[in-house]
Amino acid sequence: MRFYFSMAIGAALLGGCATIPEDQCAKTDWYELGLKDGRAGYPAERVIQHREACAGVKVEPDELRYLQGRKVGINDYCQPENAFRDGLAGHEYRGVCDAAFARNHQAAYRVASLRKGIDSNRGDVSWRESEIRSDKTSDSRRSQLRSEVRELDRKYYAMRDELVVAERDLDRLRIAQTPPPVVAIAPAPTPPAAAKPVAGPVGKAGTASGRLVIGNDFVPLRFSYAFVAPDPLDQLQKRPMLLLTEQAIPSAELGQAADLDRVLGALPYYVLVIRNEAKPPKVTMVVWHPKLGSTPAIEMDAGKGGAAKFDAYGAQRIAGSIASPQNGKSTFAWNKGIKLEVRFDAPLARRWPP
Numbered sequence: 001m002r003f004y005f006s007m008a009i010g011a012a013l014l015g016g017c018a019t020i021p022e023d024q025c026a027k028t029d030w031y032e033l034g035l036k037d038g039r040a041g042y043p044a045e046r047v048i049q050h051r052e053a054c055a056g057v058k059v060e061p062d063e064l065r066y067l068q069g070r071k072v073g074i075n076d077y078c079q080p081e082n083a084f085r086d087g088l089a090g091h092e093y094r095g096v097c098d099a100a101f102a103r104n105h106q107a108a109y110r111v112a113s114l115r116k117g118i119d120s121n122r123g124d125v126s127w128r129e130s131e132i133r134s135d136k137t138s139d140s141r142r143s144q145l146r147s148e149v150r151e152l153d154r155k156y157y158a159m160r161d162e163l164v165v166a167e168r169d170l171d172r173l174r175i176a177q178t179p180p181p182v183v184a185i186a187p188a189p190t191p192p193a194a195a196k197p198v199a200g201p202v203g204k205a206g207t208a209s210g211r212l213v214i215g216n217d218f219v220p221l222r223f224s225y226a227f228v229a230p231d232p233l234d235q236l237q238k239r240p241m242l243l244l245t246e247q248a249i250p251s252a253e254l255g256q257a258a259d260l261d262r263v264l265g266a267l268p269y270y271v272l273v274i275r276n277e278a279k280p281p282k283v284t285m286v287v288w289h290p291k292l293g294s295t296p297a298i299e300m301d302a303g304k305g306g307a308a309k310f311d312a313y314g315a316q317r318i319a320g321s322i323a324s325p326q327n328g329k330s331t332f333a334w335n336k337g338i339k340l341e342v343r344f345d346a347p348l349a350r351r352w353p354p
Contacts, residue, residue, distance in 0.1 A: 019046070019049045019050050019053045020033075020050055020053045020054060021053075022053070022054065022056055022057045023057075025053070025054035025057050025059035026057065026059050028050075028054075028059075028061075030061055030062040030063075030065040030066040030069070031062075031065040031066065031068055031069035032069060033050070033066060033069065034047070034065065034066035034067060034068065034069025034070035034071075034072075034073060035069035035070065035072055035073040036069075036073065037066075037069075037070055037073060038069065038070035038071065038072060038073020038074040038075075038076065038077055039073040039074075039076050039077050040073075040077070041074075041077045041086065041091070041093065041094050041096055041097075042070075042094060042096075043094050043095065043096055044067060044070060047061050047063055047066050047067070047070075050066075074096055074097075074236075077096070077097070078096065078097035078098070078101055078236075080100070080101065080104065080177050081177070082101075083097070083100075083101045083102075083104035083105040083108065084104055084105075084107075084108045084170070084173075084174060084177075085108075086105060086108070087104070087105040087106070087107065087108025087109035087110075087111070087112060088108045088109075088111060088112050089112065090109070090112040090113070090116065091109075092109070093105040093106070093109065098236075103173070104173050104174075104177065107166070107169055107170045107173050108170055110166045110170075111163065111166045111167055111170050114159055114162055114163040114166055115163065117159050118156065118159050118160065118163065121152055121155060121156045121159065122156070124152055125149055125152050125153070125156075128145045128148055128149050128152075129145075129149065131145055132145050132146065132149075200255050200256075200257075200350060200351075200352075200354050201255070201350075201354070202251045202254050202255040202349060202350055203347055203348050203349040203350065204347060204349070205223045205224070205225055205248050205249070205346075205349065206223065206224035206225060206226065206318075206319075206344060206345050206346030206347055206349075207222075207223070207224060207344065207345050207346075208221045208222055208223055208224040208244050208245075208342055208343070208344040208346075209221075209222070209342065209343050209344075210321075210340070210341045210342025210343055210344075211340075211341060211342065212244075212269070212271060212287070212289070212338070212339070212340050212342070213337075213338070213339035213340070214287075214289045214291050214292065214337060214338055214339075215291055215337050217289070217291060219246055219269055219289070220246055221244045221245065221246060221271065221342045221344075222245075222246060222247075222248075223244070223245045223246070223247070223248050223249075224242060224243065224244050224245075224318070224344035224345065224346035225242070225243040225245070225249065225346050225349040225350075226240060226241070226242060226243075226315075226316070226317060226318045226346040226347060226348045226349055227240070227241045227243060227260055227348075227349060227350050227351070227352070228240055228241070228315050228348070228350075228351040228352070229241055229259065229260040229351075229352045230259075230352070231274060231276075237276075239274060239275075239276065239277075240274075240275070240313060240314060240315050240318060241260070241272060241273065241274050242272070242273040242274075242318045242344065242346055243263075243264075243270060243271070243272055243273075243346075244270065244271040244272075244273070244342060244344060245267060245269075245270050246269070249263060249267075253266065254349065254350055255350070257350070258352075259352050260352060263350075264288070267288070268290070269287075269288055269289040269290070270287075270288050271285065271286070271287050271322075271340065271342075272285070272286040272287075272288075273285050273286075273302070273308070273318075273322065274286075275310070275313055282300070282301055283301065283302040283308045284298070284299070284300050284301075284302065285298070285299040285302040285308075285322070285340075286298055287299075287338055287340075297338055302322065307321075307322065307323045307325075308320070308321075308322045309321050309322075315348060315351075316347065316348045317345075317346065317347050317348065318344070318345075318346045319344060319345040319346065320343070320344065321342065321343045321344070322340055322341075322342055322344075323340065323341045323342075324338065324339045324340045324341070
């Protein structure tokens with residue numbers, strides 16, 4: 001199945017040194033590396049570090065395979081108990097899970113930081129006391145060291161009190177996260193066989209009027225769809241998404257699809273538009289067409305790189321227009337020879353999960 005998101009080429013690099021030895025780049029299983037990074041809680045932008053690490057040997061990451069693996073890994077990482085484990089290990093949280101995970105991780109990380117601070121404080125006291133006891137230490141130096149020890153002791157008692165509160169808060173969160181015990185009850189009579197689940201409800205396709213141009217290929221865009229689905233590159237936040245196509249998607253296919261990936265994987269080409277809740281909101285555009293190779297083109301800030309105007313952008317309806325710039329002086333997606341000019345009005349067609 002074709003995964004429908006790729007990384008923004010112009011995204012800011014994460015700090016740090018090379019992530020892969022150059023002699024391993026050609027041997028890397030990008031799905032497995034994405035899985036590993038996801039389970040470690042890394043954001044999707046980490047693939048750009050891998051790109052930089054392999055640039056010297058001219059090896060390009062397989063971004064689609066990497067993101068497929070990372071998507072599975074992030075699902076593993078974002079399990080509730082991992083927030084406590086990761087925080088108590090002193091690992092920083094990189095903002096890839098939901099608000100509850102972030103809250104629990106912060107509480108555990110606070111406890112780990114205070115414990116580390118207390119250990120460091122006692123170490124600082126220990127070497128000062130050793131120097132105080134030394135016959136080679138002058139009286140003035142001893143006086144200075146004793147003053148420093150008193151200040152360290154004051155900080156120690158403050159941190160110890162803070163740690164008591166932090167551990168109590170953490171215990172309360174862990175108890176709240178623990179499911180209640182299972183109570184055994186007598187089995188109920190076997191119900192009659194359940195009816196086969198019906199497909200999800202499907203709304204009507206919306207209208208589109210315009211075209212997508214890639215090189216010498218002209219693709220008319222006649223249909224628009226509004227979906228609500230998890231955004232895999234932004235903490236799986238559910239948000240409205242706009243899909244522009246040449247042909248209508250059969251309602252049976254749309255109703256039975258388990259997720260948006262299944263729908264997009266069956267299309268020969270499409271334009272997908274997502275707007276987040278930032279202020280001002282950022283508009284991301286994904287264009288898939290065989291002429292682009294194995295990776296979709298991404299315009300991470302289509303609101304600036306092109307003219308994206310919305311009369312409505314909500315869970316029930318998305319309407320407006322998108323026009324690519326004509327001067328050729330813009331970012332990644334437009335510089336792949338992509339031109340877009342279309343108006344659309346899309347009512348809600350499908351929601352995942354229902």
